[in-house]
Amino acid sequence: MTTEISAEEANKVVAAEAANDDDFKDAVEDEEVEGDKTFEVTKEELSLIRAELASDFPDDYNYLSDAYILSVASKPYSKNPNVRRPLEYSQEKLFHVMEWRQEEGAPEMIDLIKLANGPEADVEDPEKLTKAKALVYTLNYGSMYWHGLTKDGRPILWVRTNRKPWYPDVDAEVNALIAMADAGIKCMPDGVTDFVCISDASSPPPPNPTFMIKMLKALVKGYPDRLNLLLSAPISSIVQFVMNLLLPLMPGRLASKVVLLDTAGIKPKLSELLMHGEEDIPKFFGGPCDHDEFYPEESYCENRGQGTLKFDWYGMVERLEAAKKEFEESKK
Numbered sequence: 001m002t003t004e005i006s007a008e009e010a011n012k013v014v015a016a017e018a019a020n021d022d023d024f025k026d027a028v029e030d031e032e033v034e035g036d037k038t039f040e041v042t043k044e045e046l047s048l049i050r051a052e053l054a055s056d057f058p059d060d061y062n063y064l065s066d067a068y069i070l071s072v073a074s075k076p077y078s079k080n081p082n083v084r085r086p087l088e089y090s091q092e093k094l095f096h097v098m099e100w101r102q103e104e105g106a107p108e109m110i111d112l113i114k115l116a117n118g119p120e121a122d123v124e125d126p127e128k129l130t131k132a133k134a135l136v137y138t139l140n141y142g143s144m145y146w147h148g149l150t151k152d153g154r155p156i157l158w159v160r161t162n163r164k165p166w167y168p169d170v171d172a173e174v175n176a177l178i179a180m181a182d183a184g185i186k187c188m189p190d191g192v193t194d195f196v197c198i199s200d201a202s203s204p205p206p207p208n209p210t211f212m213i214k215m216l217k218a219l220v221k222g223y224p225d226r227l228n229l230l231l232s233a234p235i236s237s238i239v240q241f242v243m244n245l246l247l248p249l250m251p252g253r254l255a256s257k258v259v260l261l262d263t264a265g266i267k268p269k270l271s272e273l274l275m276h277g278e279e280d281i282p283k284f285f286g287g288p289c290d291h292d293e294f295y296p297e298e299s300y301c302e303n304r305g306q307g308t309l310k311f312d313w314y315g316m317v318e319r320l321e322a323a324k325k326e327f328e329e330s331k332k
Contacts, residue, residue, distance in 0.1 A: 038074040039084035046070060052091055057098045060107045063182070068193040069094065071225060093224070100222045109135065109179035113313055117305035134172035135179065139311040140298045141165065144177070146184050146320045147291060149275045153189040153327045154196045154228055155320060156274070157181075158282070162203035163297065170211045174218055181223055183313075187320040189328050194228040196273070200284050201232045201239045209245070216246055220254070230258045231273075233266035233285070275327065294319070 049069055053061040073090040077083050085093075101107060115123060116132035123129040143163035148156050157180065184195050219227060232239060239260065247255050261269060267286050274280035281287020294312060301310035 037076055037081070038071075039076070041070050041073045041084075045073065045087055048087070049073065049091055049094065053094060053098060056095060057102065060098060060101060063101070063107070063185075064094065064098075065188070065193065067191050068225075071193045075225075097222060097224065104178065104218075104222065105175075106178050106182065106222065109175055110182060112136075112175075113139070113179060113309065115307075117307045117309040117313075119306040131175070133308050134169055135175045136307070136309045136311070138169065138172045138176040139179075139309070139313065140301065142295045142297055142301075142311055144180055145291075145295045145311075145316055146180070146187070147294070147316070148280055148320075149189075149323045149327050150196055150273050151275050153192045153324075154194060155184040155187060155192075155323075157184060157195055157197045158291065159197060159199040160284070161199060161201050161205070164205045166205045168205075168208055168211055170208065170214060173211055174214050177215060177218060178222070181226070183317055184320070185226070187317065187324050189324050194226050196228055197230045198270070199230065199232040200282075201236060202234060202284070204236065204238045204242075207238065207242050207245070212242065212246060213249075216249060220251065227254065227257055229273075231261060231266065231269060232259070233261040234263045235260050275323070 046066060046069060050061070050066075053064065069090075072094060073085060073087065075085055077085045077089065112128070112132035112135050115129065116136040120129060141163045142160065144157060144159045146155050147158055150156060181195075188195070243258065243260065247258070250258075259269075263286075267281060270281045270285060270287070271278045278287060280289055282289045282291045284291070294315065298310055301312075303310055304312065304314070
């Protein structure tokens with residue numbers, strides 16, 4: 001398969017998109033501090049941050065768990081890694097995350113899925129319905145879903161690149177990613193603040209620079225410190241093409257979390273990573289677990305309700321909640 005855009009053209013598009021977004025550049029610079037060193041955050045400071053968020057974002061402030069707020073506030077200061085971030089700095093960083101969510105309409109994404117799963121006659125806002133249906137059409141590809149946890153309790157987002165469309169609705173793809181991310185974050189076990197992404201990159205579509213930069217912006221601006229690890233296999237010319245475009249734009253800490261493996265290397269890595277070891281490895285990576293039983297291709301799916309949703313969204317959430325419960329009980 002060949003790409004439909006040259007490396008030079010793609011670089012120009014991606015670089016222009018990034019250069020025109022000052023908030024993105026600031027977020028990237030903020031994430032450049034290396035190392036795992038953390039500092040103490042007092043209960044009083046946590047309460048102060050919580051109060052500020054509740055005041056500024058009364059309808060969405062509970063989205064951020066105490067564990068995540070502490071993980072952000074306890075990190076080293078980018079201007080002096082030997083001290084903790086100033087409290088005001090952490091407050092501003094979290095404010096920007098919540099502001100991004102508000103601007104992108106993140107709090108309503110999961111509600112849009114419910115809207116598109118119901119009868120159209122009950123919807124009074126046709127523009128909202130159009131947005132909801134576009135989001136659900138993207139989910140219906142079955143190209144990404146949560147399934148299972150790692151041994152340390154991180155939810156796993158699986159990406160099936162062979163199911164991605166060649167000509168994506170970029171806004172709908174990003175909205176679907178936001179809805180997915182929020183669903184996974186809501187199902188995190190206590191104390192867990194990040195997730196793992198595993199990509200089957202055996203047959204990816206041609207790169208779409210606009211989608212790539214919007215996806216990266218969403219990750220950096222809307223979900224900082226949420227990605228713990230991204231595994232992708234097998235390595236192909238298209239995957240290398242994409243990474244060559246995105247890696248120069250990524251914060252160093254984010255870039256270090258991307259691991260490309262060949263077909264032989266992915267299976268032992270998954271056995272080491274997944275909660276039940278080898279029995280959790282999916283068939284498309286040579287294991288026994290049949291993901292297609294729950295997440296088949298769209299042509300094998302029926303409508304879930306009275307609308308256009310075919311993807312098993314609610315079953316996915318139930319299974320992830322069950323995995324969370326199993327994990328938490330195993331730690332008692």
